[in-house]
Amino acid sequence: MVRLYTKDLNIGYGERLIVKDLTASIPDKQITTIIGANGCGKSTLLKAITRIISHQSGTVILDGENIAKENTKLLAKKMAILPQTPESASGLTVGELVSYGRFPHQTGFGRLTKKDYEVIDWALEVTGTAEFKSRSVDALSGGQRQRVWIAMALAQETEIIFLDEPTTYLDMAHQLEVLELLQKLNREQERTIVMVLHDLNQAARFADYLIALKNGEIVKAGTCEEVITQEVLRDVFHIDALIGRDPRTNKPMCVTYDLVRNAEQEIRQPLLSAAGAL
Structure with missing residues (x-):
């Protein structure tokens, strides 16, 4: 089932086009991870789908409606984003930070109701941050802080959660902690998770569906087995990867890799050709 998809989406800044004619579907109640080299348009795509930035043309459809025409508060009840x-x-x-997630549900003077407090406490409990409720956010470690931000997104009570590189700046243990939490939310509460990750093996381990981007276009979208291949990684990242199997999950994993010979020339050649045409 697909509730959310894009059609012929073009996104840019000024005259510079970042995402080009992109048509993609986000599987419902699954974990979708977007991968690609720096600057390929991953974060730009997330921002456009969640209406943080406007797209130049094309459409983003959620539940049969164009999100560009959707009421802001109603949209915030359907999707949350962690930048x-x-x-x-x-x-x-x-506790104060997590309470901000209740904003889309508030009416009148915006006072928190009994239901709001119940949802806040539930979000703190689910993310394992209830013990920090009265503590300053500034006093938390990176991993603890990231879980609190996820709690705020949960308090928003949306069925779809977007996360842009949620493991950035975290050590290995805290990265795993955050990803396992997201997987738990997906499996136990059927939340649709859409995130950007840099680590290919983490993407393969935790995702049900992958979208590989290059220069604002989809190179390959599908299961981990379909996307984590030597051919796709060569095209997207310019690496010669040895693909094996994770002994714990049996999912594909990048065992080791080398830069593709003459990869720099492959990257630079289109630029040189374009310059010569001027």
Whole structure:
């Protein structure tokens, strides 16, 4: 089942086009991970789908409706996004930050109701951050802080959660902690998770569906077995990868890799050709 998809999406900044004629579907109640080299349009795509930025042409459809025409508060009840480097006002407690997730559900003077407090406590409990409720967000470790931000997204009570590189700046243990939490939310609560990851093996391990981008276009989309291949990784990342199997999950994994010989020339040649045509 697909509730969310894009059709012929073009996104850019000024005259520079970042994402080009992109048509993609996000499987419902699954974990979708977007991979690709730096600057390929991953974060730009996430921002456009969640309406943080506008797209130049094309459409993003959610539940049969064009999100460009959707009421902002209604849209915030359907999808939440955790940006790459979330920032909160200095001095906020964990409980206060998580309460911000209730904004789309508030009416009148915006006072928190009994239901709001119940949802906040539930989000803290699910993410294992209830013990930090009265603590300042600034006093938490990176992994703890990331779980609190996820709690805020959960408090928003959306069925779809977007995360832009949720493991950035975290050590290996905290990266695994965050990804296992997202997997648990997907499996136990059927939340649709869409995220950008740089680590290919983490993407393969935790994703049900992968979208590989290059220069704002989809090179390959599908299961981990379909996307984590020597051919796709060569095209997307310019690496010669040895693909094996994760002994614990039996999913494909990148065992080792080398730069493709003459990869730099392959990258530069289109630029040189374009310059020569001027």
